[in-house]
Amino acid sequence: MDRTASGRASGRVTIREVAEDAGVSVAAVSKVLRDAYGVSDLMQAKVRASMAKLGYRPHTAARGMRGQTYTIGVLLADVRNPFFPQLIDGIDDGLAGTQYVPLFGIGHGSTTTEEAIVHAMVDRRMDGLIMIGQRLTNAEVEATAREAAIAVIGHHAPQATLFDSANNDDERGGALVVEHLLSQGYKRPAMITLRRADLGQADVSQRREAGFIAAMRAAGFEGSAIRIAPAADDIDNVTATVRLLLEGPNPPDAIFGWADYYALEVLSAVRSLGLRVPEDVGVIGYDNSPPCAYTQNDLTSIDQSGREIGRNAARLLLERIAGRTTAEHFVVQPQVVARRSTARRPD
Amino acid sequence: MDRTASGRASGRVTIREVAEDAGVSVAAVSKVLRDAYGVSDLMQAKVRASMAKLGYRPHTAARGMRGQTYTIGVLLADVRNPFFPQLIDGIDDGLAGTQYVPLFGIGHGSTTTEEAIVHAMVDRRMDGLIMIGQRLTNAEVEATAREAAIAVIGHHAPQATLFDSANNDDERGGALVVEHLLSQGYKRPAMITLRRADLGQADVSQRREAGFIAAMRAAGFEGSAIRIAPAADDIDNVTATVRLLLEGPNPPDAIFGWADYYALEVLSAVRSLGLRVPEDVGVIGYDNSPPCAYTQNDLTSIDQSGREIGRNAARLLLERIAGRTTAEHFVVQPQVVARRSTARRPD
DNA sequence: TGTTCTACGTGTATCGTTCTACAGATTTGT
DNA sequence: ACAAATCTGTAGAACGATACACGTAGAACA
Numbered sequence: 045m046d047r048t049a050s051g052r053a054s055g056r057v058t059i060r061e062v063a064e065d066a067g068v069s070v071a072a073v074s075k076v077l078r079d080a081y082g083v084s085d086l087m088q089a090k091v092r093a094s095m096a097k098l099g100y101r102p103h104t105a106a107r108g109m110r111g112q113t114y115t116i117g118v119l120l121a122d123v124r125n126p127f128f129p130q131l132i133d134g135i136d137d138g139l140a141g142t143q144y145v146p147l148f149g150i151g152h153g154s155t156t157t158e159e160a161i162v163h164a165m166v167d168r169r170m171d172g173l174i175m176i177g178q179r180l181t182n183a184e185v186e187a188t189a190r191e192a193a194i195a196v197i198g199h200h201a202p203q204a205t206l207f208d209s210a211n212n213d214d215e216r217g218g219a220l221v222v223e224h225l226l227s228q229g230y231k232r233p234a235m236i237t238l239r240r241a242d243l244g245q246a247d248v249s250q251r252r253e254a255g256f257i258a259a260m261r262a263a264g265f266e267g268s269a270i271r272i273a274p275a276a277d278d279i280d281n282v283t284a285t286v287r288l289l290l291e292g293p294n295p296p297d298a299i300f301g302w303a304d305y306y307a308l309e310v311l312s313a314v315r316s317l318g319l320r321v322p323e324d325v326g327v328i329g330y331d332n333s334p335p336c337a338y339t340q341n342d343l344t345s346i347d348q349s350g351r352e353i354g355r356n357a358a359r360l361l362l363e364r365i366a367g368r369t370t371a372e373h374f375v376v377q378p379q380v381v382a383r384r385s386t387a388r389r390p391d
Numbered sequence: 392m393d394r395t396a397s398g399r400a401s402g403r404v405t406i407r408e409v410a411e412d413a414g415v416s417v418a419a420v421s422k423v424l425r426d427a428y429g430v431s432d433l434m435q436a437k438v439r440a441s442m443a444k445l446g447y448r449p450h451t452a453a454r455g456m457r458g459q460t461y462t463i464g465v466l467l468a469d470v471r472n473p474f475f476p477q478l479i480d481g482i483d484d485g486l487a488g489t490q491y492v493p494l495f496g497i498g499h500g501s502t503t504t505e506e507a508i509v510h511a512m513v514d515r516r517m518d519g520l521i522m523i524g525q526r527l528t529n530a531e532v533e534a535t536a537r538e539a540a541i542a543v544i545g546h547h548a549p550q551a552t553l554f555d556s557a558n559n560d561d562e563r564g565g566a567l568v569v570e571h572l573l574s575q576g577y578k579r580p581a582m583i584t585l586r587r588a589d590l591g592q593a594d595v596s597q598r599r600e601a602g603f604i605a606a607m608r609a610a611g612f613e614g615s616a617i618r619i620a621p622a623a624d625d626i627d628n629v630t631a632t633v634r635l636l637l638e639g640p641n642p643p644d645a646i647f648g649w650a651d652y653y654a655l656e657v658l659s660a661v662r663s664l665g666l667r668v669p670e671d672v673g674v675i676g677y678d679n680s681p682p683c684a685y686t687q688n689d690l691t692s693i694d695q696s697g698r699e700i701g702r703n704a705a706r707l708l709l710e711r712i713a714g715r716t717t718a719e720h721f722v723v724q725p726q727v728v729a730r731r732s733t734a735r736r737p738d
Numbered sequence: 739t740g741t742t743c744t745a746c747g748t749g750t751a752t753c754g755t756t757c758t759a760c761a762g763a764t765t766t767g768t
Numbered sequence: 769a770c771a772a773a774t775c776t777g778t779a780g781a782a783c784g785a786t787a788c789a790c791g792t793a794g795a796a797c798a
Contacts, residue, residue, distance in 0.1 A: 058784060069748045074786060082746050104515040105455030106784035109753040113452065115515070117494075123479060124681070129470050132497060145511040147464075148495040150479060164492040168451040168462070168515075312685040334471070338659040340687040405754060416778050421756060429776050453754035456783040 057100045066094035077102060078111070108169035114143045116361065117165035119158060121151045121177035121198075125305050127331035127350060131176055131197060134354020142362065144171070153277055155179050166191045172361045175199070182246055193364040195357045198248050202373050208360035210374040212348035214248050217378035218255025220346055221328055224380045225298045226263055229388045230326050232271075233260070234289055234296035236282065236306060239274035249302045252330065256300065271296060275306070282306055286313035290325070298326035298386065304333045304345055311341060311385065326386040342384035349376045404447045413441035424449060425458070455516035461490045463708065464512035466505060468498045468524035468545075472652050474678035474697060478523055478544060481701020489709065491518070500624055502526050513538045519708045522546070529593055540711040542704045545595050549720050555707035557721040559695035561595050564725035565602025567693055568675055571727045572645045573610055575735045577673050579618075580607070581636055581643035583629065583653060586621035596649045599677065603647065618643060622653070629653055633660035637672070645673035645733065651680045651692055658688060658732065673733040689731035696723045 059077075063070045068087060075083050076091040094100070104113050118135060120128060135146055147170075149161035158178050165173055172193035175185070186206045188194060194207035201209055218235075225233045235256050238249040245251070253272055260270045275285040282301075286309075289296055299314070301307025307329030314325050321327050329336060332347035356374040363372075406424075410417045415434060422430050423438040441447070451460050465482065467475060482493055494517075496508035505525050512520055519540035522532070533553045535541060541554035548556055565582075572580045582603050585596040592598070600619055607617045622632040629648075633656075636643055646661070648654030654676025661672050668674050676683065679694035703721040710719075 056784095059786095060784080070785085071748055071750090071787080072746090075747085078786080080787090084746060087746080101510060101514050103784050104511075105452045105460065106753095107786075108452030109456065109755090109784075110786040111753095112786095113515075115511075123470070123476050124473070126471070132470060133499075136499070145508075146497075147511070147515075148497065150493075150495065152480075152483070161492075163448060164451075164462075164494075167448050168460075168494075308682075308685060308687075311687055315686040335655075335682070338655060339662040340655075340658055403754095407754080417755085418757085418779075419777060422777085425756080427756095431776065434777080450754050453783095454756075456754075456785090457756035458783095459756095 056103070057098045059100070059102070062091065062094050062098060062100045065098060066090045112171050112365075113169045114145060115168070115170045116144050116146045116358075117161075117168075117170040117173045117192075118146050118148045119151060119161055119165070119173060119175040119178055120148050121158070121175075121179065122153050123150050125177070125303070126333035126335055127304060128176060130333070130350030131354035131357075134351040134356075135174060135358045136354075137351065138355045138358025138362070144362070146174075151178065153179070159184070162188050172365050174357050174361055177248070179243065181243060193361055195361040195364070197353055197357050199243075200246050200248070200251055204373075205371045208357075208364060208372050208374075210353045210357040210360065211248075212353065212376045212378045214251035214348075214378075215255035215258070217330060217346045217348065218252035218257075219259035220255075220378060220380050221252075221300045221330070222256055222259035222263060224344070224382065225300070225326060225328065225386060228298075228322075228326065228386050230298035230386070232269070232294070232296045233298040233300060233326075234271035234273060235300040235302065236273050236275050236285055236289075236310060237302045238306070239276055252302055282309040283313040283316070286310055287317065290314070290317055290319065296325070298328070301327065301329050304329035304331040304336060304343065307343055307345070308335060308341060311343060321385050322387050326388060328386050332381045336381070336383065344383045344386040345381055346378045347381050348378045352376055403450070404445045406447070406449070409438065409441050409445060409447045412445060413437045459518050459712075460516045461492060462515070462517045463491050463493045463705075464508075464515075464517040464520045464539075465493050465495045466498060466508055466512070466520060466522040466525055467495050468505070468522075468526065469500050470497050472524070472650070473680035473682055474651060475523060477680070477697030478701035478704075481698040481703075482521060482705045483701075484698065485702040485705025485709070491709070493521075498525065500526070506531070509535055519712050521704050521708055524595070526590065528590060540708055542708040542711070544700055544704050546590075547593050547595070547598055551720075552718045555704075555711060555719050555721075557700045557704040557707065558595075559700065559723045559725045561598035561695075561725075562602035562605070564677060564693045564695065565599035565604075566606035567602075567725060567727050568599075568647045568677070569603055569606035569610065571691070571729065572647070572673060572675065572733060575645075575669075575673060575733050577645035577733070577735060579616075579641070579643045580645045580647060580673075581618035581620060582647040582649065583620050583622050583632055583636075583657060584649045585653070586623055599649055629656040630660040630663070633657055634664065637661070637664060637666065643672070645675070648674065648676050651676040651678040651683060651690065654690055654692070655682060655688060658690060668732050669734050673735060675733050679728045683728070683730065691730045691733040692728055693725045694728050695725045699723055 059070055059073050063073045072087060073091050076088055107113055139146060151158040158180055175196045177198040182201055189206035196209045200211055237253055257270055273285050273289055275282045299310050301310040307327055311327050314321055319325050329343050329345040332345040335341055336343040336345045360372050406417055406420050410420045419434060420438050423435055454460055486493060498505040505527055522543045524545040529548055536553035543556045547558055584600050604617055620632050620636055622629045646657050648657040654674055658674050661668055666672050676690050676692040679692040682688050683690040683692045707719050
């Protein structure tokens with residue numbers, strides 16, 4: 045629209061114009077921008093004044109050509125999981141006060157889509173990636189880690205060296221579930237878990253299963269008395285699985301949905317069968333996401349301090365971008381948040 | 392790590408190397424990349440083969456220096472609203488088969504954050520922006536529209552010429568609510584609406600209010616019999632507002648939560664007061680988002696075909712990027728989806 | 739006084755694309 | 769058969785930052 049002072053035809057103010065206005069070199073302005081070494085207070089002030097006056101904002105694509113883009117890519121495995129917002133809040137906390145901006149890609153639970161998003165982020169020269177609940181294997185994550193700094197959330201890789209991770213202790217969480225259910229007087233707990241591409245030990249749901257199984261064993265359960273039912277990642281399948289469990293022989297008297305968004309569907313399925321929660325069947329989730337607190341759900345859950353996890357993932361990523369090359373793996377301890385859905389003994 | 396054929400030290404394949412490998416000029420490869428004019432089938436094939444062979448992926452930052460970035464920025468006003476995923480699915484539909492990648496920014500309900508995100512997207516040379524439920528004024532959106540193509544969702548601006556929009560007819564939807572409640576035998580409907588920065592006619596909640604009021608008038612209600620209670624955008628405030636309504640004089644026998652995520656909180660609040668839904672109080676939401684279908688919610692809602700809206704927003708944006716300069720405003724008609732939460736007469 | 743540091747600034751090649759201008763080859767029209 | 773038009777492909781200058789390699793001035797030291 046309008047021409048700039050230097051006569052170019054462009055709506056945008058460039059570093060050159062700032063330099064002209066401040067009466068310094070382009071390189072000097074660049075230094076101020078990056079708080080690089082070798083800038084006097086006087087120059088700092090002059091340049092900042094010119095930037096403010098002209099309304100200068102650096103052109104990120106141009107920065108990306110040689111330096112950083114100050115962009116963090118966040119891969120969100122899916123956008124319907126009510127737990128993720130807490131993590132995002134934490135990431136925002138961790139990035140607050142820095143120049144870094146988080147931009148999100150949404151995976152919709154598909155590995156192909158996740159790969160495409162990761163590529164898109166790398167192609168856009170993002171300085172670092174945070175992956176939340178992704179379905180990529182360790183090898184795939186490591187391949188990407190060679191192109192950008194990476195921190196993963198909801199993926200256990202304690203031995204990984206090329207990237208960092210932030211998690212809660214899912215194995216402990218799975219055990220907490222059993223302990224809580226038994227302490228409430230439930231006799232036959234079952235777990236509904238996620239069936240997805242085999243991620244092995246890295247998989248959050250498998251860690252929870254492991255903890256569940258170990259605690260059941262410790263309590264004296266054995267063999268087929270330890271029931272773990274896999275359900276695909278969609279609501280109809282969860283409902284069908286619950287029905288199968290409850291209408292089959294020797295039905296469970298409590299069901300652990302591996303994550304809240306599963307447990308909320310379990311709740312729905314149980315009630316649609318005309319059974320009462322918590323009297324006939326106890327239901328417990330994992331994540332302690334906001335819907336748990338609604339009166340109509342009143343769902344007992346395991347809190348994993350999502351905000352704390354998000355904050356630490358961001359911190360670790362920034363450290364790695366700053367140059368750390370050794371890996372760090374943050375783990376927080378989960379806690380039971382008891383609500384009515386498992387209150388068999390009136391409280 | 393490894394050196395490329397042309398001897399540079401970089402892990403990335405560049406357009407230059409593709410050109411060398413295919414035995415054509417750099418410009419030719421660029422043309423293939425953009426399906427630009429003047430490329431023979433033979434060359435097309437040669438170049439594509441080399442790209443595949445070398446695993447070439449264009450460097451988006453570099454593209455952004457002169458041309459497009461093939462990136463669509465999506466501003467998500469908040470990530471907790473269970474309706475938005477439908478819109479996102481629609482956007483994905485609309486972008487499928489194109490080179491465009493959607494990247495999301497999350498506003499957390501703050502105008503300042505939204506502005507920062509929009510700036511970040513423009514600075515990153517994104518080709519177009521889709522804004523979902525944003526709180527920016529028409530003037531602010533128009534200012535941005537001079538720097539990038541824009542389509543808004545959940546923001547009514549039928550007279551805007553600088554940007555496109557996709558919406559459902561919220562005024563009609565507000566009227567549908569009243570018609571449905573009265574037809575179910577409710578006598579004193581009230582609405583809980585969102586109180587936020589004054590966006591005037593553009594605001595979705597205000598359009599729904601307008602429809603609600605008009606339909607109430609048409610049904611013979613007047614003055615203080617038309618109750619609209621504003622609540623701030625957080626759960627405690629919604630609960631307090633519901634309590635005020637139901638424990639005050641002349642309590643309503645049905646409550647319309649302006650959006651599902653409010654209505655779910657209304658449901659929670661009503662039940663926490665020991666009242667039965669739908670017998671004592673009917674509850675109705677807006678959006679027909681997935682949680683409505685859970686047995687424990689069984690929430691009547693107004694469906695606004697979110698996927699369709701998202702798809703059209705993407706379509707309009709792509710058209711605008713391709714050069715259209717006149718505005719288009721897509722509107723779809725809403726529909727009642729009746730569930731138990733308003734089933735006063737047994738069905 | 740001369741030498742060596744250190745702090746501060748500058749000049750400019752460079753990143754990987756796109757795009758304009760144009761040249762050569764081929765086809766079309768008469 | 770010759771000019772005009774069309775089609776393919778090329779060369780090389782941008783785009784707006786960063787970062788390297790320097791230059792310079794003043795301070796510190798002997």
